[in-house]
Amino acid sequence: MDPTQIDLTLEKIRAALEADQVENAIAALITLHPVDRADAFSDLDDKSQAILLPEFEIGDTADLLEELDDAEAADVAESLSTRFLANILDAMQPDEAADILGDLPPDRAAQALAAMTESEDVIPLLGYPDETAGGLMTTNVITLSPVLTTEQAIDFLRKMAPGAEAPYYLYVVNQDQRLLGVVGLRDLVISSPKTRIQDILDPEVIRASTEMDQEDVARLMVRYDLTAVPVVDEQDVLWGVITYDDLVDVLEDEATEDIYRLANVSDPDLTYDSPVGVSVRRRVPWLYLSSLTALFASWVISQFEEIIAQVALLAAFQSVVAGLGGNSATQTLAIIVRAIALGELDSSEAKATLVRQAIIGLIQGILVGALVGVGVAFWTGKTYLGLVLGLALLGNMLIGTIVGTMVPVILKMLKLDPALASTSLVYALTDSAGFTIFLGLATLFLPQLI
Amino acid sequence: MDPTQIDLTLEKIRAALEADQVENAIAALITLHPVDRADAFSDLDDKSQAILLPEFEIGDTADLLEELDDAEAADVAESLSTRFLANILDAMQPDEAADILGDLPPDRAAQALAAMTESEDVIPLLGYPDETAGGLMTTNVITLSPVLTTEQAIDFLRKMAPGAEAPYYLYVVNQDQRLLGVVGLRDLVISSPKTRIQDILDPEVIRASTEMDQEDVARLMVRYDLTAVPVVDEQDVLWGVITYDDLVDVLEDEATEDIYRLANVSDPDLTYDSPVGVSVRRRVPWLYLSSLTALFASWVISQFEEIIAQVALLAAFQSVVAGLGGNSATQTLAIIVRAIALGELDSSEAKATLVRQAIIGLIQGILVGALVGVGVAFWTGKTYLGLVLGLALLGNMLIGTIVGTMVPVILKMLKLDPALASTSLVYALTDSAGFTIFLGLATLFLPQLI
Numbered sequence: 001m002d003p004t005q006i007d008l009t010l011e012k013i014r015a016a017l018e019a020d021q022v023e024n025a026i027a028a029l030i031t032l033h034p035v036d037r038a039d040a041f042s043d044l045d046d047k048s049q050a051i052l053l054p055e056f057e058i059g060d061t062a063d064l065l066e067e068l069d070d071a072e073a074a075d076v077a078e079s080l081s082t083r084f085l086a087n088i089l090d091a092m093q094p095d096e097a098a099d100i101l102g103d104l105p106p107d108r109a110a111q112a113l114a115a116m117t118e119s120e121d122v123i124p125l126l127g128y129p130d131e132t133a134g135g136l137m138t139t140n141v142i143t144l145s146p147v148l149t150t151e152q153a154i155d156f157l158r159k160m161a162p163g164a165e166a167p168y169y170l171y172v173v174n175q176d177q178r179l180l181g182v183v184g185l186r187d188l189v190i191s192s193p194k195t196r197i198q199d200i201l202d203p204e205v206i207r208a209s210t211e212m213d214q215e216d217v218a219r220l221m222v223r224y225d226l227t228a229v230p231v232v233d234e235q236d237v238l239w240g241v242i243t244y245d246d247l248v249d250v251l252e253d254e255a256t257e258d259i260y261r262l263a264n265v266s267d268p269d270l271t272y273d274s275p276v277g278v279s280v281r282r283r284v285p286w287l288y289l290s291s292l293t294a295l296f297a298s299w300v301i302s303q304f305e306e307i308i309a310q311v312a313l314l315a316a317f318q319s320v321v322a323g324l325g326g327n328s329a330t331q332t333l334a335i336i337v338r339a340i341a342l343g344e345l346d347s348s349e350a351k352a353t354l355v356r357q358a359i360i361g362l363i364q365g366i367l368v369g370a371l372v373g374v375g376v377a378f379w380t381g382k383t384y385l386g387l388v389l390g391l392a393l394l395g396n397m398l399i400g401t402i403v404g405t406m407v408p409v410i411l412k413m414l415k416l417d418p419a420l421a422s423t424s425l426v427y428a429l430t431d432s433a434g435f436t437i438f439l440g441l442a443t444l445f446l447p448q449l450i
Numbered sequence: 451m452d453p454t455q456i457d458l459t460l461e462k463i464r465a466a467l468e469a470d471q472v473e474n475a476i477a478a479l480i481t482l483h484p485v486d487r488a489d490a491f492s493d494l495d496d497k498s499q500a501i502l503l504p505e506f507e508i509g510d511t512a513d514l515l516e517e518l519d520d521a522e523a524a525d526v527a528e529s530l531s532t533r534f535l536a537n538i539l540d541a542m543q544p545d546e547a548a549d550i551l552g553d554l555p556p557d558r559a560a561q562a563l564a565a566m567t568e569s570e571d572v573i574p575l576l577g578y579p580d581e582t583a584g585g586l587m588t589t590n591v592i593t594l595s596p597v598l599t600t601e602q603a604i605d606f607l608r609k610m611a612p613g614a615e616a617p618y619y620l621y622v623v624n625q626d627q628r629l630l631g632v633v634g635l636r637d638l639v640i641s642s643p644k645t646r647i648q649d650i651l652d653p654e655v656i657r658a659s660t661e662m663d664q665e666d667v668a669r670l671m672v673r674y675d676l677t678a679v680p681v682v683d684e685q686d687v688l689w690g691v692i693t694y695d696d697l698v699d700v701l702e703d704e705a706t707e708d709i710y711r712l713a714n715v716s717d718p719d720l721t722y723d724s725p726v727g728v729s730v731r732r733r734v735p736w737l738y739l740s741s742l743t744a745l746f747a748s749w750v751i752s753q754f755e756e757i758i759a760q761v762a763l764l765a766a767f768q769s770v771v772a773g774l775g776g777n778s779a780t781q782t783l784a785i786i787v788r789a790i791a792l793g794e795l796d797s798s799e800a801k802a803t804l805v806r807q808a809i810i811g812l813i814q815g816i817l818v819g820a821l822v823g824v825g826v827a828f829w830t831g832k833t834y835l836g837l838v839l840g841l842a843l844l845g846n847m848l849i850g851t852i853v854g855t856m857v858p859v860i861l862k863m864l865k866l867d868p869a870l871a872s873t874s875l876v877y878a879l880t881d882s883a884g885f886t887i888f889l890g891l892a893t894l895f896l897p898q899l900i
């Protein structure tokens with residue numbers, strides 16, 4: 001659906017609401033795909049939303065809450081009566097219902113849960129941390145007994161299936177609910193009707209444990225091209241399933257997190273339209289941290305105050321050394337952080353990687369140091385200034401690639417997020433090293449520079 | 451599968467090869483999941499690979515080529531005889547076979563294509579650019595006629611299906627192959643046997659056009675939670691389908707691209723273990739570009755050489771202003787680039803976003819400028835130095851958020867990648883602005899600073 005379609009529908013809805021024709025407004029909204037409907041609904045003002053919401057059918061409201069973003073869904077849920085909200089939660093996927101309950105004030109959540117008729121699907125989900133397989137899974141999973149024939153299984157599906165979130169893999173469990181294997185819906189369809197499930201099930205089903213980190217689950221699904229993965233406890237009892245749509249959300253959140261952290265934004269929920277107050281609160285602490293590292297670099301420079309007073313031109317070029325060292329480090333940092341995030345780089349390769357990146361840094365340092373050094377020597381007419389700058393560039397770009405490799409690898413070894421704080425730390429090191437090398441060399445060559 | 455399992459199997463294979471027991475080596479390799487098998491195969495040396503490869507069955511070799519990364523698959527393909535390679539390509543998914551043919555030298559590709567028996571599935575794919583829907587789709591798609599009953603359709607699937615890459619949506623086409631709608635395999639299973647396809651098909655199927663950019667296809671699939679999307683031409687004729695596994699690859703490549711570009715690495719294929727020569731060639735051009743912008747900033751500073759000669763301490767603090775302005779800009783840049791990549795920020799919101807980010811920059815500037823300014827005033831005992839630094843920080847952090855918003859938005863409007871070159875441009879602007887404001891203010895307050 002293109003954005004124009006949503007905009008046209010919004011115009012119709014607004015016109016209908018102004019003319020007090022609520023039914024026409026609802027009719028226009030319902031023509032949209034549920035995803036687009038949620039978009040259009042978000043774009044309406046609070047008053048229009050309050051007028052429309054009570055007129056929705058329960059199923060449509062459930063769809064709406066599933067598609068809205070978390071904060072907005074919680075707002076809408078809070079505005080509903082407990083009875084109506086409970087009915088809607090019953091109609092939602094258990095994992096989505098659990099997410100909404102988790103975002104409500106605890107007393108409202110308890111009331112809604114008490115009023116639900118299908119709370120037994122949702123309650124087990126409330127106990128798992130959000131970012132684990134247990135927190136991500138839905139309990140709405142169809143299981144088959146191994147002794148059924150495919151014909152019986154299809155009959156069973158005919159009675160059971162509509163609305164199941166993960167309908168393409170069917171999990172086979174024994175009487176204790178232990179996972180025996182998986183049958184693809186396709187295998188069911190293409191086998192002859194009298195075949196027993198136990199003869200076509202694949203016992204080597206790839207599974208996640210309830211406490212597994214969501215990023216690890218995502219890596220597993222990506223690696224084996226799975227559209228769903230079953231979630232089991234230590235006894236192999238099947239508790240739920242994580243589906244494709246959850247995977248995509250995790251992958252996108254992860255990528256946002258990595259990009260943000262490399263840019264010193266620690267909260268992946270911050271967006272271009274987050275309120276000013278929230279944005280400032282989340283961003284300023286990192287700027288204060290950067291201030292400290294920048295002031296440390298200032299202190300390094302201040303140790304060379306006398307040299308600079310004699311050759312003020314040094315002040316013009318010190319930033320070139322620090323900046324290009326930082327640049328060389330950031331390139332390496334991005335490559336290493338991404339490799340760790342994608343699960344490609346493991347600790348056995350750390351040493352070889354460090355050597356390779358150091359060689360890259362050395363070659364880059366020679367290439368950039370030579371060109372910039374010679375260029376500046378001609379520009380300023382001071383051969384020794386060019387020499388000092390070129391040598392300092394060489395040294396600092398080598399340091400940059402070493403630091404850019406070691407900082408994320410060491411953070412990873414300490415079980416910290418390799419993207420976190422890497423940039424600040426890396427810049428602190430390359431800035432200080434750059435200033436020290438450049439101004440230190442300048443001190444050595446002072447007679448030639450004056 | 452955990453890495454240990456792969457390592458254990460590798461040990462067995464190496465032991466078997468040393469004892470000249472090729473069959474045992476093959477047997478050990480075959481126990482692994484095809485994904486892990488490709489991993490293990492990659493870890494063997496060239497000689498072992500050359501010994502094992504001819505012993506593989508055609509289906510296993512096809513699996514292997516599908517799972518290896520592109521460059522390695524092409525190497526393996528080149529080492530095979532034309533006849534054997536053609537048989538393997540026939541056994542592969544058409545889109546994967548087309549990718550391999552595209553990576554081979556043109557004469558080898560032509561020979562292999564001529565020797566294939568199912569080249570008609572692959573040839574249409576060779577004409578589409580790699581990064582379009584046409585280049586990404588597979589032609590291996592099952593279509594149904596609308597007049598079939600569900601019972602007939604299931605019978606048809608029983609004869610046709612095994613090996614289809616996208617088996618969970620069935621596309622319904624008329625005699626001209628125009629797309630009429632989609633039927634889920636689940637709908638087929640749960641409908642009564644005599645129902646006609648035309649009565650259960652969903653005509654509102656979301657589709658991609660052959661020339662659509664792969665990122666737009668990915669956005670579409672993510673937005674509507676699709677595990678597959680049909681690809682049609684202008685006449686709505688169905689040419690192929692893009693599946694889930696392709697989507698995940700596109701999402702990960704996109705995220706890598708964004709992270710790399712923000713770190714001045716232009717080639718998303720560069721990894722932590724890319725050869726030194728390739729890495730240097732891809733990274734150095736960006737460092738030369740950064741050198742130019744850094745030297746421009748040096749030129750700005752050199753205009754204030756006389757001031758610095760009188761107050762050398764200024765050289766210690768100029769980098770704080772430039773650095774924190776750059777930091778403030780990078781935070782905004784990451785948030786804006788990500789919002790554009792996820793399709794959240796459109797041009798109608800550009801102005802409001804600019805205003806919001808500028809306000810954030812102003813507040814951040816006041817908070818950081820005040821604290822750092824007062825801190826430096828105490829540290830150095832020079833009130834006016836603190837004042838100049840604080841004011842310069844305020845100004846440059848405001849400029850940072852404005853530049854961090856405008857550069858990617860303008861690049862996007864010019865239909866350029868918003869992540870591309872943003873960082874270099876943004877730093878060039880914040881560095882030069884930072885030095886100018888700080889040293890300019892210092893010139894104004896010179897009598898108080900000496």
